[in-house]
Amino acid sequence: MYPRKKLLLGALRGKIEGKGQASLEMVVAIVSVLLLLIGVLRFFFWVNKRFILRQEAYESEAIQAANHNYPTNAQPEIQVDEIEMPPLDLEILGRAK
Amino acid sequence: MEMKQWRVYHNKFQKAQALIELAIFGSIVMMLFGVLISYGLRYDRQLRTIHQTFRKALKSAAEVNTDDKPILVEHVVVNDSHVPDPTNTFGIGSVSTALSQASLTRTNRLFEQPDNDNELPVIRIDINDQTREYKAAGFREVYGVTEAQEKKYIIVYGANNLKEIREGCAEYETTSSPDYEYDTTPVCLKPTTDFRIIDTTEGEIVNYNSALNRCKMITDTEFCKKECIKDCRLDSNSVPDPECQKNCEEACPQEIEVPWYCAKQGGQFVILNSLFPLGENSKMGLQQDYSQIETWQDSTSGETSLHKQETNTGITTTDNLNWNTQTKRTIVTKPFNAKVASTNSEEISTNVSQKKTFTWSAPW
Numbered sequence: 357m358y359p360r361k362k363l364l365l366g367a368l369r370g371k372i373e374g375k376g377q378a379s380l381e382m383v384v385a386i387v388s389v390l391l392l393l394i395g396v397l398r399f400f401f402w403v404n405k406r407f408i409l410r411q412e413a414y415e416s417e418a419i420q421a422a423n424h425n426y427p428t429n430a431q432p433e434i435q436v437d438e439i440e441m442p443p444l445d446l447e448i449l450g451r452a453k
Numbered sequence: 454m455e456m457k458q459w460r461v462y463h464n465k466f467q468k469a470q471a472l473i474e475l476a477i478f479g480s481i482v483m484m485l486f487g488v489l490i491s492y493g494l495r496y497d498r499q500l501r502t503i504h505q506t507f508r509k510a511l512k513s514a515a516e517v518n519t520d521d522k523p524i525l526v527e528h529v530v531v532n533d534s535h536v537p538d539p540t541n542t543f544g545i546g547s548v549s550t551a552l553s554q555a556s557l558t559r560t561n562r563l564f565e566q567p568d569n570d571n572e573l574p575v576i577r578i579d580i581n582d583q584t585r586e587y588k589a590a591g592f593r594e595v596y597g598v599t600e601a602q603e604k605k606y607i608i609v610y611g612a613n614n615l616k617e618i619r620e621g622c623a624e625y626e627t628t629s630s631p632d633y634e635y636d637t638t639p640v641c642l643k644p645t646t647d648f649r650i651i652d653t654t655e656g657e658i659v660n661y662n663s664a665l666n667r668c669k670m671i672t673d674t675e676f677c678k679k680e681c682i683k684d685c686r687l688d689s690n691s692v693p694d695p696e697c698q699k700n701c702e703e704a705c706p707q708e709i710e711v712p713w714y715c716a717k718q719g720g721q722f723v724i725l726n727s728l729f730p731l732g733e734n735s736k737m738g739l740q741q742d743y744s745q746i747e748t749w750q751d752s753t754s755g756e757t758s759l760h761k762q763e764t765n766t767g768i769t770t771t772d773n774l775n776w777n778t779q780t781k782r783t784i785v786t787k788p789f790n791a792k793v794a795s796t797n798s799e800e801i802s803t804n805v806s807q808k809k810t811f812t813w814s815a816p817w
Protein backbone atom coordinates (compact mmCIF):
# COMPACT_ATOMS: atom_id res chain seq x y z
CA MET A 357 0.00 0.00 0.00
CA TYR A 358 1.68 3.24 -1.19
CA PRO A 359 1.08 6.48 0.63
CA ARG A 360 -1.54 8.64 -1.01
CA LYS A 361 0.92 11.53 -1.76
CA LYS A 362 3.31 9.23 -3.62
CA LEU A 363 0.48 7.85 -5.75
CA LEU A 364 -0.60 11.34 -6.77
CA LEU A 365 2.91 12.45 -7.76
CA GLY A 366 3.47 9.25 -9.71
CA ALA A 367 0.26 9.75 -11.63
CA LEU A 368 1.13 13.36 -12.39
CA ARG A 369 4.62 12.40 -13.57
CA GLY A 370 3.10 9.75 -15.82
CA LYS A 371 0.75 12.27 -17.24
CA ILE A 372 3.53 14.73 -18.01
CA GLU A 373 5.87 12.11 -19.45
CA GLY A 374 3.32 10.17 -21.45
CA LYS A 375 0.74 12.65 -22.66
CA GLY A 376 2.35 16.12 -22.51
CA GLN A 377 3.77 15.84 -26.02
CA ALA A 378 0.48 16.58 -27.74
CA SER A 379 -0.10 19.64 -25.56
CA LEU A 380 3.38 21.00 -26.29
CA GLU A 381 2.94 20.47 -30.00
CA MET A 382 -0.47 22.06 -29.77
CA VAL A 383 1.05 25.18 -28.20
CA VAL A 384 3.66 25.44 -31.00
CA ALA A 385 1.02 24.77 -33.65
CA ILE A 386 -1.45 27.31 -32.26
CA VAL A 387 1.24 30.01 -32.08
CA SER A 388 2.29 29.31 -35.69
CA VAL A 389 -1.28 29.15 -36.98
CA LEU A 390 -2.17 32.35 -35.12
CA LEU A 391 0.84 34.15 -36.61
CA LEU A 392 -0.23 33.08 -40.08
CA LEU A 393 -3.86 33.97 -39.50
CA ILE A 394 -2.98 37.38 -38.08
CA GLY A 395 -0.73 37.95 -41.11
CA VAL A 396 -3.57 36.95 -43.45
CA LEU A 397 -6.03 39.19 -41.63
CA ARG A 398 -3.70 42.19 -41.60
CA PHE A 399 -3.11 41.79 -45.31
CA PHE A 400 -6.87 41.43 -45.92
CA PHE A 401 -7.61 44.63 -44.00
CA TRP A 402 -4.77 46.46 -45.73
CA VAL A 403 -6.02 45.53 -49.21
CA ASN A 404 -9.61 46.44 -48.37
CA LYS A 405 -8.55 49.76 -46.88
CA ARG A 406 -6.68 50.53 -50.11
CA PHE A 407 -9.82 49.82 -52.18
CA ILE A 408 -11.87 52.15 -49.97
CA LEU A 409 -9.28 54.94 -49.92
CA ARG A 410 -8.69 54.66 -53.67
CA GLN A 411 -12.40 54.81 -54.48
CA GLU A 412 -12.90 57.68 -52.04
CA ALA A 413 -10.04 59.71 -53.56
CA TYR A 414 -11.26 58.88 -57.08
CA GLU A 415 -14.83 59.97 -56.40
CA SER A 416 -13.84 63.12 -54.49
CA GLU A 417 -12.00 64.49 -57.55
CA ALA A 418 -14.52 63.32 -60.15
CA ILE A 419 -16.20 66.70 -60.71
CA GLN A 420 -12.90 68.53 -61.03
CA ALA A 421 -11.53 65.87 -63.39
CA ALA A 422 -14.62 65.97 -65.58
CA ASN A 423 -14.66 69.77 -65.86
CA HIS A 424 -14.03 70.51 -69.52
CA ASN A 425 -11.99 73.64 -68.69
CA TYR A 426 -9.62 71.66 -66.52
CA PRO A 427 -7.21 69.93 -67.25
CA THR A 428 -5.71 72.18 -69.86
CA ASN A 429 -3.15 70.82 -72.27
CA ALA A 430 -0.24 71.72 -70.07
CA GLN A 431 -1.65 70.00 -67.00
CA PRO A 432 -1.62 66.27 -66.55
CA GLU A 433 -4.90 64.49 -65.90
CA ILE A 434 -6.05 64.18 -62.29
CA GLN A 435 -5.02 60.82 -60.92
CA VAL A 436 -5.50 59.21 -57.53
CA ASP A 437 -2.55 60.01 -55.28
CA GLU A 438 -1.29 56.82 -53.68
CA ILE A 439 1.34 58.44 -51.51
CA GLU A 440 -1.00 58.93 -48.56
CA MET A 441 -2.20 55.34 -48.59
CA PRO A 442 -0.98 53.38 -45.55
CA PRO A 443 1.85 50.87 -46.05
CA LEU A 444 1.33 47.19 -45.30
CA ASP A 445 2.05 46.58 -41.61
CA LEU A 446 2.96 43.01 -40.67
CA GLU A 447 4.80 43.97 -37.48
CA ILE A 448 3.57 40.92 -35.61
CA LEU A 449 5.93 38.87 -37.80
CA GLY A 450 8.92 41.13 -37.12
CA ARG A 451 9.86 44.54 -38.46
CA ALA A 452 11.21 45.09 -41.96
CA LYS A 453 13.81 47.81 -42.43
CA MET B 454 0.07 -9.78 -29.84
CA GLU B 455 -1.61 -7.99 -32.68
CA MET B 456 -3.09 -5.50 -30.29
CA LYS B 457 0.37 -4.73 -28.85
CA GLN B 458 1.89 -4.12 -32.27
CA TRP B 459 -0.92 -1.80 -33.18
CA ARG B 460 -0.38 0.14 -29.98
CA VAL B 461 3.35 0.55 -30.77
CA TYR B 462 2.64 1.89 -34.24
CA HIS B 463 -0.21 3.96 -32.99
CA ASN B 464 2.05 5.63 -30.41
CA LYS B 465 4.75 6.24 -33.02
CA PHE B 466 2.23 8.03 -35.16
CA GLN B 467 0.81 9.89 -32.25
CA LYS B 468 4.19 11.51 -31.49
CA ALA B 469 4.42 14.78 -33.44
CA GLN B 470 0.84 14.44 -34.67
CA ALA B 471 0.13 18.12 -33.97
CA LEU B 472 3.26 19.13 -35.88
CA ILE B 473 2.29 16.94 -38.84
CA GLU B 474 -1.11 18.58 -38.79
CA LEU B 475 0.59 21.97 -38.65
CA ALA B 476 2.72 21.01 -41.63
CA ILE B 477 -0.37 20.04 -43.62
CA PHE B 478 -2.72 22.78 -42.51
CA GLY B 479 0.11 25.32 -42.39
CA SER B 480 0.88 24.74 -46.04
CA ILE B 481 -2.83 25.08 -46.86
CA VAL B 482 -2.96 28.35 -44.90
CA MET B 483 0.19 29.52 -46.73
CA MET B 484 -1.44 28.65 -50.04
CA LEU B 485 -4.58 30.57 -49.07
CA PHE B 486 -2.39 33.48 -47.98
CA GLY B 487 -0.74 33.35 -51.41
CA VAL B 488 -4.12 33.32 -53.16
CA LEU B 489 -5.32 36.24 -51.04
CA ILE B 490 -2.17 38.29 -51.74
CA SER B 491 -2.34 37.51 -55.43
CA TYR B 492 -6.06 38.26 -55.73
CA GLY B 493 -5.89 41.35 -53.51
CA LEU B 494 -2.90 42.92 -55.24
CA ARG B 495 -4.08 42.08 -58.75
CA TYR B 496 -7.51 43.58 -58.03
CA ASP B 497 -5.87 46.66 -56.49
CA ARG B 498 -3.65 47.17 -59.58
CA GLN B 499 -6.54 46.49 -61.95
CA LEU B 500 -8.68 49.08 -60.17
CA ARG B 501 -5.81 51.58 -60.30
CA THR B 502 -5.40 50.96 -64.05
CA ILE B 503 -9.15 51.33 -64.71
CA HIS B 504 -9.17 54.64 -62.79
CA GLN B 505 -6.05 55.89 -64.57
CA THR B 506 -7.43 55.02 -68.00
CA PHE B 507 -10.77 56.73 -67.46
CA ARG B 508 -9.08 59.90 -66.20
CA LYS B 509 -6.84 59.91 -69.29
CA ALA B 510 -9.97 59.56 -71.44
CA LEU B 511 -11.59 62.47 -69.56
CA LYS B 512 -8.62 64.69 -70.34
CA SER B 513 -8.61 63.67 -74.00
CA ALA B 514 -12.34 64.42 -74.26
CA ALA B 515 -11.71 67.90 -72.86
CA GLU B 516 -8.97 68.49 -75.44
CA VAL B 517 -11.43 68.10 -78.33
CA ASN B 518 -12.22 71.78 -77.79
CA THR B 519 -8.72 72.63 -78.98
CA ASP B 520 -7.74 72.74 -82.66
CA ASP B 521 -5.31 70.14 -83.97
CA LYS B 522 -6.23 67.65 -81.27
CA PRO B 523 -7.79 64.26 -82.04
CA ILE B 524 -11.60 64.24 -82.01
CA LEU B 525 -11.59 60.87 -80.25
CA VAL B 526 -8.90 59.09 -78.28
CA GLU B 527 -9.13 55.42 -77.41
CA HIS B 528 -6.85 54.82 -74.45
CA VAL B 529 -5.23 51.46 -73.83
CA VAL B 530 -3.26 51.34 -70.59
CA VAL B 531 -1.04 48.42 -69.63
CA ASN B 532 0.64 48.31 -66.22
CA ASP B 533 2.98 45.55 -65.13
CA SER B 534 3.33 45.09 -61.43
CA HIS B 535 5.00 42.76 -59.00
CA VAL B 536 2.77 40.34 -57.11
CA PRO B 537 4.63 38.48 -54.31
CA ASP B 538 3.72 34.88 -53.54
CA PRO B 539 4.60 33.34 -50.14
CA THR B 540 4.58 29.81 -51.58
CA ASN B 541 7.30 30.83 -54.04
CA THR B 542 11.03 30.63 -53.25
CA PHE B 543 11.98 33.85 -51.40
CA GLY B 544 8.32 34.85 -51.81
CA ILE B 545 9.21 36.71 -54.99
CA GLY B 546 6.13 35.66 -56.98
CA SER B 547 5.58 36.99 -60.46
CA VAL B 548 4.92 40.04 -62.57
CA SER B 549 1.31 40.39 -63.59
CA THR B 550 -0.40 42.67 -66.08
CA ALA B 551 -3.36 44.98 -65.56
CA LEU B 552 -4.99 46.24 -68.76
CA SER B 553 -7.79 48.70 -69.30
CA GLN B 554 -9.36 50.52 -72.24
CA ALA B 555 -11.46 53.68 -72.28
CA SER B 556 -12.66 56.29 -74.71
CA LEU B 557 -15.00 59.15 -74.11
CA THR B 558 -16.91 61.64 -76.25
CA ARG B 559 -18.86 64.54 -74.82
CA THR B 560 -22.46 64.74 -76.01
CA ASN B 561 -21.99 68.14 -77.63
CA ARG B 562 -19.01 66.76 -79.58
CA LEU B 563 -20.69 63.60 -80.89
CA PHE B 564 -20.86 64.86 -84.47
CA GLU B 565 -17.42 66.47 -84.54
CA GLN B 566 -15.51 65.88 -87.77
CA PRO B 567 -11.73 65.99 -88.12
CA ASP B 568 -10.42 68.75 -90.40
CA ASN B 569 -6.83 67.57 -90.74
CA ASP B 570 -4.55 64.63 -89.94
CA ASN B 571 -3.92 65.88 -86.40
CA GLU B 572 -7.63 65.78 -85.63
CA LEU B 573 -8.16 62.18 -86.78
CA PRO B 574 -9.21 59.73 -84.07
CA VAL B 575 -6.28 57.99 -82.42
CA ILE B 576 -5.51 54.97 -80.29
CA ARG B 577 -3.09 55.86 -77.49
CA ILE B 578 -1.29 52.89 -75.99
CA ASP B 579 0.48 53.42 -72.65
CA ILE B 580 2.71 50.54 -71.64
CA ASN B 581 4.22 51.15 -68.21
CA ASP B 582 3.99 54.94 -68.77
CA GLN B 583 5.54 54.85 -72.24
CA THR B 584 3.00 56.39 -74.61
CA ARG B 585 2.57 55.55 -78.27
CA GLU B 586 -0.06 56.99 -80.54
CA TYR B 587 -1.58 55.48 -83.66
CA LYS B 588 -4.16 56.82 -86.09
CA ALA B 589 -7.49 55.01 -85.94
CA ALA B 590 -8.68 56.44 -89.27
CA GLY B 591 -7.49 58.23 -92.38
CA PHE B 592 -8.91 60.45 -95.12
CA ARG B 593 -9.90 59.34 -98.60
CA GLU B 594 -11.52 61.51 -101.22
CA VAL B 595 -14.17 60.48 -103.75
CA TYR B 596 -15.26 62.69 -106.63
CA GLY B 597 -18.40 63.18 -108.69
CA VAL B 598 -20.76 61.37 -106.34
CA THR B 599 -24.37 61.47 -107.55
CA GLU B 600 -27.34 61.80 -105.19
CA ALA B 601 -28.16 58.10 -105.55
CA GLN B 602 -24.55 57.10 -104.86
CA GLU B 603 -24.42 59.41 -101.86
CA LYS B 604 -27.10 57.29 -100.18
CA LYS B 605 -24.90 54.22 -100.54
CA TYR B 606 -21.88 56.08 -99.18
CA ILE B 607 -23.98 57.03 -96.15
CA ILE B 608 -25.01 53.39 -95.67
CA VAL B 609 -21.43 52.11 -95.96
CA TYR B 610 -19.46 54.79 -94.08
CA GLY B 611 -22.11 56.60 -92.01
CA ALA B 612 -23.25 60.18 -92.58
CA ASN B 613 -20.95 61.49 -89.85
CA ASN B 614 -17.89 60.16 -91.68
CA LEU B 615 -18.61 62.01 -94.94
CA LYS B 616 -17.53 65.58 -95.38
CA GLU B 617 -18.68 67.54 -98.41
CA ILE B 618 -15.73 69.30 -100.00
CA ARG B 619 -17.23 70.75 -103.21
CA GLU B 620 -20.27 70.54 -105.43
CA GLY B 621 -20.26 69.80 -109.15
CA CYS B 622 -22.52 68.78 -112.00
CA ALA B 623 -22.39 65.69 -114.19
CA GLU B 624 -25.03 66.84 -116.70
CA TYR B 625 -26.46 70.26 -117.59
CA GLU B 626 -29.80 71.02 -119.20
CA THR B 627 -29.22 71.66 -122.90
CA THR B 628 -32.78 71.84 -124.30
CA SER B 629 -33.61 75.29 -123.00
CA SER B 630 -31.19 78.13 -123.29
CA PRO B 631 -30.18 79.74 -120.00
CA ASP B 632 -31.80 83.00 -119.08
CA TYR B 633 -28.79 85.30 -119.48
CA GLU B 634 -30.64 88.30 -118.27
CA TYR B 635 -30.89 86.99 -114.71
CA ASP B 636 -28.73 83.93 -114.41
CA THR B 637 -25.71 82.84 -116.38
CA THR B 638 -25.50 79.36 -114.81
CA PRO B 639 -27.09 76.57 -116.83
CA VAL B 640 -29.57 74.31 -115.01
CA CYS B 641 -27.88 71.22 -113.62
CA LEU B 642 -29.70 67.95 -114.22
CA LYS B 643 -27.31 65.66 -112.35
CA PRO B 644 -25.70 67.44 -109.44
CA THR B 645 -22.66 65.75 -107.95
CA THR B 646 -20.64 66.19 -104.80
CA ASP B 647 -17.02 65.52 -103.91
CA PHE B 648 -16.61 63.97 -100.48
CA ARG B 649 -13.80 63.42 -98.06
CA ILE B 650 -14.38 60.14 -96.24
CA ILE B 651 -13.11 59.53 -92.72
CA ASP B 652 -12.30 55.89 -93.25
CA THR B 653 -11.33 53.70 -90.29
CA THR B 654 -9.63 51.21 -92.63
CA GLU B 655 -7.18 53.95 -93.69
CA GLY B 656 -5.84 54.20 -90.12
CA GLU B 657 -2.74 52.59 -88.65
CA ILE B 658 -4.74 50.18 -86.51
CA VAL B 659 -7.57 48.48 -88.36
CA ASN B 660 -10.26 46.09 -87.22
CA TYR B 661 -10.60 43.09 -89.54
CA ASN B 662 -14.33 42.55 -89.17
CA SER B 663 -15.30 46.15 -89.83
CA ALA B 664 -12.95 46.33 -92.86
CA LEU B 665 -14.34 43.08 -94.28
CA ASN B 666 -17.90 44.19 -93.62
CA ARG B 667 -17.27 47.46 -95.45
CA CYS B 668 -15.67 45.73 -98.46
CA LYS B 669 -18.56 43.27 -98.70
CA MET B 670 -21.12 46.08 -98.50
CA ILE B 671 -19.40 47.94 -101.34
CA THR B 672 -19.00 44.93 -103.63
CA ASP B 673 -21.96 42.69 -102.77
CA THR B 674 -25.43 44.24 -103.32
CA GLU B 675 -27.35 41.51 -101.48
CA PHE B 676 -25.06 41.68 -98.44
CA CYS B 677 -25.41 45.48 -98.44
CA LYS B 678 -29.23 45.21 -98.50
CA LYS B 679 -29.24 42.62 -95.71
CA GLU B 680 -26.97 44.68 -93.45
CA CYS B 681 -28.78 47.91 -94.26
CA ILE B 682 -32.25 46.47 -93.55
CA LYS B 683 -30.97 45.18 -90.19
CA ASP B 684 -30.60 48.81 -89.12
CA CYS B 685 -34.19 49.53 -90.22
CA ARG B 686 -35.57 47.40 -87.39
CA LEU B 687 -36.17 48.79 -83.95
CA ASP B 688 -35.28 45.37 -82.51
CA SER B 689 -34.50 41.97 -83.99
CA ASN B 690 -38.17 40.85 -84.01
CA SER B 691 -39.81 43.98 -85.35
CA VAL B 692 -40.79 44.67 -88.97
CA PRO B 693 -38.32 46.97 -90.77
CA ASP B 694 -39.41 50.53 -91.34
CA PRO B 695 -40.79 50.62 -94.95
CA GLU B 696 -39.18 53.98 -95.83
CA CYS B 697 -35.82 52.83 -94.55
CA GLN B 698 -36.13 49.48 -96.36
CA LYS B 699 -36.98 51.25 -99.61
CA ASN B 700 -33.90 53.45 -99.21
CA CYS B 701 -31.72 50.35 -98.70
CA GLU B 702 -33.15 48.62 -101.75
CA GLU B 703 -32.58 51.67 -103.94
CA ALA B 704 -29.13 52.62 -102.66
CA CYS B 705 -27.37 49.26 -102.41
CA PRO B 706 -27.36 48.38 -106.17
CA GLN B 707 -25.50 51.67 -106.88
CA GLU B 708 -21.91 51.27 -108.02
CA ILE B 709 -19.49 53.26 -105.89
CA GLU B 710 -15.70 53.55 -105.96
CA VAL B 711 -14.04 50.42 -104.60
CA PRO B 712 -11.25 51.44 -102.18
CA TRP B 713 -7.75 50.04 -102.66
CA TYR B 714 -7.99 47.70 -99.66
CA CYS B 715 -11.12 46.02 -101.09
CA ALA B 716 -9.32 44.81 -104.23
CA LYS B 717 -10.63 41.38 -105.22
CA GLN B 718 -8.85 38.52 -106.94
CA GLY B 719 -10.44 35.11 -107.46
CA GLY B 720 -13.36 36.07 -105.22
CA GLN B 721 -11.00 36.94 -102.33
CA PHE B 722 -10.14 40.30 -100.81
CA VAL B 723 -6.42 39.85 -101.43
CA ILE B 724 -5.18 42.96 -99.64
CA LEU B 725 -7.29 42.31 -96.55
CA ASN B 726 -6.07 38.70 -96.55
CA SER B 727 -2.50 39.95 -96.70
CA LEU B 728 -3.02 42.49 -93.91
CA PHE B 729 -4.77 39.89 -91.75
CA PRO B 730 -3.15 36.51 -92.51
CA LEU B 731 -5.24 34.70 -89.86
CA GLY B 732 -8.50 36.37 -90.81
CA GLU B 733 -10.58 37.37 -87.81
CA ASN B 734 -7.95 35.86 -85.52
CA SER B 735 -5.49 38.50 -86.67
CA LYS B 736 -5.54 41.68 -84.69
CA MET B 737 -3.76 44.96 -85.23
CA GLY B 738 -2.56 47.09 -82.34
CA LEU B 739 -1.32 45.60 -79.10
CA GLN B 740 -1.08 41.83 -79.42
CA GLN B 741 -2.58 39.71 -76.68
CA ASP B 742 0.37 37.35 -76.40
CA TYR B 743 3.59 38.42 -74.72
CA SER B 744 6.72 36.78 -73.41
CA GLN B 745 8.46 37.17 -70.07
CA ILE B 746 12.09 36.51 -69.24
CA GLU B 747 12.94 36.25 -65.56
CA THR B 748 16.49 36.86 -64.38
CA TRP B 749 17.03 36.07 -60.74
CA GLN B 750 20.68 36.73 -60.14
CA ASP B 751 23.33 39.12 -61.25
CA SER B 752 26.79 38.13 -60.14
CA THR B 753 28.09 41.69 -60.45
CA SER B 754 25.57 43.25 -58.10
CA GLY B 755 24.79 40.56 -55.57
CA GLU B 756 22.68 37.44 -55.55
CA THR B 757 19.20 36.70 -54.34
CA SER B 758 19.83 35.17 -50.93
CA LEU B 759 18.46 34.75 -47.42
CA HIS B 760 20.58 35.03 -44.27
CA LYS B 761 19.36 34.14 -40.80
CA GLN B 762 21.24 35.10 -37.65
CA GLU B 763 20.34 34.09 -34.12
CA THR B 764 21.77 36.07 -31.21
CA ASN B 765 20.91 36.34 -27.54
CA THR B 766 18.58 39.23 -28.32
CA GLY B 767 16.57 37.66 -31.13
CA ILE B 768 16.54 36.41 -34.71
CA THR B 769 17.56 38.61 -37.61
CA THR B 770 16.68 37.55 -41.13
CA THR B 771 18.11 39.33 -44.15
CA ASP B 772 16.47 38.93 -47.56
CA ASN B 773 18.66 40.10 -50.38
CA LEU B 774 16.49 40.36 -53.48
CA ASN B 775 17.87 41.00 -56.92
CA TRP B 776 15.71 40.02 -59.86
CA ASN B 777 14.39 41.40 -63.12
CA THR B 778 11.45 40.43 -65.33
CA GLN B 779 11.52 41.59 -68.92
CA THR B 780 8.18 41.58 -70.74
CA LYS B 781 8.17 41.72 -74.52
CA ARG B 782 5.05 42.83 -76.33
CA THR B 783 4.31 43.50 -79.97
CA ILE B 784 2.26 46.24 -81.62
CA VAL B 785 1.17 45.53 -85.19
CA THR B 786 0.27 48.50 -87.35
CA LYS B 787 -0.41 49.41 -90.97
CA PRO B 788 1.71 52.27 -92.34
CA PHE B 789 -0.27 55.51 -92.33
CA ASN B 790 -1.16 57.13 -95.67
CA ALA B 791 0.39 54.24 -97.59
CA LYS B 792 -1.63 51.91 -99.79
CA VAL B 793 0.41 48.82 -98.99
CA ALA B 794 -0.66 45.31 -98.14
CA SER B 795 1.89 44.78 -95.39
CA THR B 796 2.06 45.51 -91.67
CA ASN B 797 4.82 46.67 -89.30
CA SER B 798 5.60 44.87 -86.05
CA GLU B 799 7.14 46.88 -83.26
CA GLU B 800 8.55 44.99 -80.31
CA ILE B 801 8.24 46.75 -76.96
CA SER B 802 10.31 45.59 -74.08
CA THR B 803 9.68 46.71 -70.50
CA ASN B 804 11.27 45.70 -67.23
CA VAL B 805 10.03 45.23 -63.69
CA SER B 806 12.82 44.63 -61.22
CA GLN B 807 13.61 44.61 -57.54
CA LYS B 808 16.99 45.16 -55.97
CA LYS B 809 16.51 45.55 -52.30
CA THR B 810 17.61 44.18 -48.96
CA PHE B 811 15.02 43.58 -46.29
CA THR B 812 16.07 42.97 -42.68
CA TRP B 813 13.58 41.46 -40.31
CA SER B 814 14.38 41.27 -36.62
CA ALA B 815 12.20 39.51 -34.09
CA PRO B 816 13.23 39.79 -30.43
CA TRP B 817 12.99 36.76 -28.20
